[in-house]
Amino acid sequence: MEFLNDYGLFLAKAVTIVIAIAAVAMVLATLAGRGRGPRGGREALEVRRLNERYRDMGRRIERTLARGRRDRRRLARREKHDTPRRGRGEARLPRLYVLDFEGDLRASAVESLREEVSAVLRNARSDDEVLVRLESGGGTVPSYGLAASQLARLRDKGIRVTICVDRVAASGGYLMAAVADHLVAAPFAVIGSIGVVAQLPNLHRLLKRHDIDYELHTAGEHKRTLTVFGENTDAGREKFREELDAVHDLFKQHLARYRPALDLPRVATGEFWLGSRARELDLVDAVGTSDDLLLERGERMDLVHLRWRRHEPLGRRLSLVLESVLARIRTSY
Template sequence: MKQFFKFVFATVVGIIIASIIPIIVIIGIISVASSDKAVEVDANSILHIKIAYPVNERTPNNPFAGLSFLGLDGEKAIGLNDILASIKKAKKDDNIKGIFLDESYMMSGQATTEEIRNGLIDFKKSGKFVVAYSEIYTQGFYYLASVADKVYINPKGIFEFRGFASEITFLKGALDKLGIEAQIIKVGTYKSAVEPYFLTKMSDANRLQVTSYLGSMYDHFLTGISKNRNINKDSLFNLANNGTIQEPEDALKYKLVDGLKYKDEILADLKTRTGITEKKDLHSVELADYMKSDAKKDNEEAGTTKNRIAVVYASGEINGGDGDDNSIGSEAISKAIRKVRLDDKVKAVVLRVNSPGGSSLASDVIWREVMLTKKVKPVIVSMGDVAASGGYYIACAADSIYAEPNTITGSIGIFAVLPNLQKLFNDKLGITFDGVKTGKFADLGDVSRPLTPEERAILQKSVNHGYDAFTKAVADGRGKTQAYINSIGQGRVWTGSQALKIGLVDKLGNINDAVKSAAKKANLKEYKLVTYPEQKSILNKFGEGLSTEVKAHFVKAELGENYRYYEQIKGVTQMMRTPQARMPYDVVIK
């Protein structure tokens, strides 16, 4: 019931906020006066990294970044691309002596955290230091911080170390009270996206798959900490399983951290490390500012070669239309892939997929462009946090696929949901319907009545056809038989590590590994990276309806972590339009 109230709260607040946003759009745009001037980095500086915002694939072209008004926090959100680029640049920057990881909440997926973590490990190869500090260590931030040379916590702080948990919200009880029946048509034993609408708890098959992939992710989590903190993995498991870590002193006792310190002590330590006297200010540069430092020099170092490798970002749910920075529109992504295919300067393509899927039709449209592109130039896929269902569909035609060990992938299956609102209309609202039709199936899909057996058979045939096309595309792309793909399909979700073993991915690695692979396959020694789809300017967005993006910005700011409930409710209406190739649900690990 608590989850139901969260849904209601998120929806009501979202509607209220969205209704007032148009009034302040102009005020907000006028108020944005952030400077894009390059920042000079002083000698003996530290790069200050504080990630307290959701990390998207690319830094958004957001007019409200850096803006604070009406009580909303306008902290600039940095994309994964610029976080990784900044860490890489800092490794070679003589003015940067080390990195300070500070109070980060890591509101990002497991694979995104993994890529940043690997970037820090590479940074340390320069001999420079990484120091981590927080008053509150979530498990996500601790996993990131565990690579640091020194990990400190506030003496009165909070240290979370208790294992992973995944929770699903079931809506059947609420739907029953409202008189709504979710009519389910699906293919795949494990395709459990529809379970919340007709069950009150997880099916046995779903419990099996969640236990499997959650266990795989947790094993990778413990292995990484074990390696960097030099603590036996079994010991780490027991510490979490027994609830041993209750206070910061416990974390210190079992060597999860190196010391209990207040912020002033950390700053004093950083001054000592960088050779700054006690009475002088620490030389520090924020991540958002460091992105803009020596921009001209960075461009010059890119060289003059005409060869290009195109990175096409496909992030978010898949639907028809143009989409935006946080969703995949089949029209926009197809156009981008088609453009790089026809561009002779582009010698290879990296398709960056971070998507739980969505419309099966839109996924197929994108898959077609990937397949055509592979015939004329190399296509390498790099998977982010999630590349499942439709997200895997658009990836499967590539020459090779890279995933992180904790990427969520697979979920090869199709489903459709059609609501029957007859009891809601008749019994709850007293509304009835009547009409005429010229054909037996003219009103197929009418939500005011239940499906007839013949109508259900028609829809099931359509879903079966979609699943057959899906498994055939995967079989052709992966060089497997369709029967084998069906055996590992059925909607089942896998981690990247598991997917490697069963042949759904080729290698474990990050986006940089995928770029290197693309360069090697295209026989390129020098190249420039170009990114698609092009991120639109403020004026473009305003002319096309900036208010939608602005509304999302303010709703997110107000709802925080509850924003996902608001998004789930919006997603229900989309799932009832066309057959879906999408994840069983949004994976939330606690």
């Protein structure tokens, strides 16, 4: 009985700490997002021209450093000449649609990604391209599988996809990155981790020591392989490992389709490599940053940044934070 009292007190403290952390995170997220939500509705697609942003950055430097009226007049004439003007009916430049994906364990950004991809498919021409700035250390299998499928929609329609990894694309993140026609990674970006992991504690012996029974009833031989509270069997463990191997094999089949030059026995070991070494192993196609690529493409393409924003009610956002903190990931890339 004393054990149960101590455990209950510990659990109450743990839940209180988790709720406090979630509440603070929610307040910070609300403050950070205040005034930046979509206009005119609860959902909106934000469209921004990046060419003008880069052009304005250069002009601000020149204006600040200009000396005297003569320099300022010369600068004004040059800015007027550099400003692109297209006459009516003049063909538009090819567009580079820029999307951002910041992954968490549940790949929750996939909800925005699917809308952004649909918007591109609705408007893109054959000479347009897509650049995805990807950052993710992986997460749950179904979520990252769906995210990779969204990028595959672009390739299936003949739209060239470039993915840039400035920091990390590991495990499920690399599952997404591999879909690219052209994959670029920064020199010290983390790439790879082609494997599947699953872990869970087992409290059966602890419960047994304190004379606590736990019953689990299933219909179907493999409805539950391993449990947290029940007694696990060698047969259950073997079946669980079979399931992991099946997911790993599917991961490798995916890579064989999109990156056929990969030496899968060499790289599909769960290891990761930094960008420069990843290039030597054909895990990526080039070493560089998204910043350099955008500056280069901006000389000959219209850079169009897309971001789908969905306003979630406060209660929903709080529940998502709590779910993210409390969730036990059973199987993940």
